[in-house]
Amino acid sequence: MGRPKQARAVRTREALLLAAAEVFDEFGYPAASVSKILARAGITQGAMYFHFKSKEDLGRAVLLEQASMLELPATPAGLQQLIDMTLYLAHELQHNVLFSAGVKLAVEQSEAGLGDFSVYQDWMDRFRAELDEGDAHGELLPQVDTAEFARVLVASYTGTQLMSRLESHHRDLPRHIAVLWSYLLPGIATPATLARLIVDPERGRVPA
Structure with missing residues (x-):
C-alpha cells in the first residue's frame, strides 16, 4: 500500500506546483491567491498543506524548481x-x-x-x-x-x-x-x- 500512496503524493505535489506556476504566471504573485491555485489544481486545502504550508512555500518551490522540467545537457561541451x-x-x-x-x-x-x-x-x-x-x-x-x-x-x-x-x-x-x-x-x-x-x-x- 505504501507505493500507491507515495505515487499519489508525488502526483498531488506536481499538480500543485504546476497550478501555482500557471496562476503566478497569469496573475502575478501578489494577486495569486491560494484559492485560485487550489481551484486550478483541483486539490483540497488539506492536501496542499501536506506539501506546502503557505503561498510563500509554493512560490519558493516554483522559483527553485523552475528548471526541473527542462531537458538540459548532462555534461558541458563548450x-x-x-x-x-x-x-x-x-x-x-x-x-x-x-x-x-x-x-x-x-x-x-x-x-x-x-x-x-x-x-x-x-x-x-x-x-x-x-x-x-x-x-x-x-x-x-x-x-x-x-x-x-x-x-x-x-x-x-x-x-x-x-x-x-x-x-x-x-x-x-x-x-x-x-x-x-x-x-x-x-x-x-x-x-x-x-x-x-x-x-x-x-x-x-x-x-x-
Whole structure:
C-alpha cells in the first residue's frame, strides 16, 4: 500500500506546483491567491498543506524548481552547446509554464518576499561549466574570465527576457538572444572558433 500512496503524493505535489506556476504566471504573485491555485489544481486545502504550508512555500518551490522540467545537457561541451542552451531556454520560456513562472518570480522576488539568489548562482555555475570546457579546448580568448562572463551572460539574459516578456510575451525572445550573442561572442571567442559557431534563433526549438 505504501507505493500507491507515495505515487499519489508525488502526483498531488506536481499538480500543485504546476497550478501555482500557471496562476503566478497569469496573475502575478501578489494577486495569486491560494484559492485560485487550489481551484486550478483541483486539490483540497488539506492536501496542499501536506506539501506546502503557505503561498510563500509554493512560490519558493516554483522559483527553485523552475528548471526541473527542462531537458538540459548532462555534461558541458563548450561554446556551441552554451549558445544552443540559451536558445533552447528562450523557446522554453514561450510555453513551459513552470520555467516561465520561476523566471518571473526570480525577477520579482521582492514582491514575493523571497530574496533567494541561489537560482541565479545555479545558472551562472551551469554557464561557467560550458565556458570552462570551451576554454580547455582553446575556444576562448586569453583574457576571458569564465566566472565573470557567466555572470554577465546571466544578467544580460535576464534583462533581455524581461524586456521580451513585456514587449511580446517572449515571442521574439529567440531572435533577441541570437542578437545578444552576435555582440558578445567577438569579445570572448577566438577567431577560429567564431568562424564555426552557429547562432540561429531556430536552434533549440523543441519539435511540436
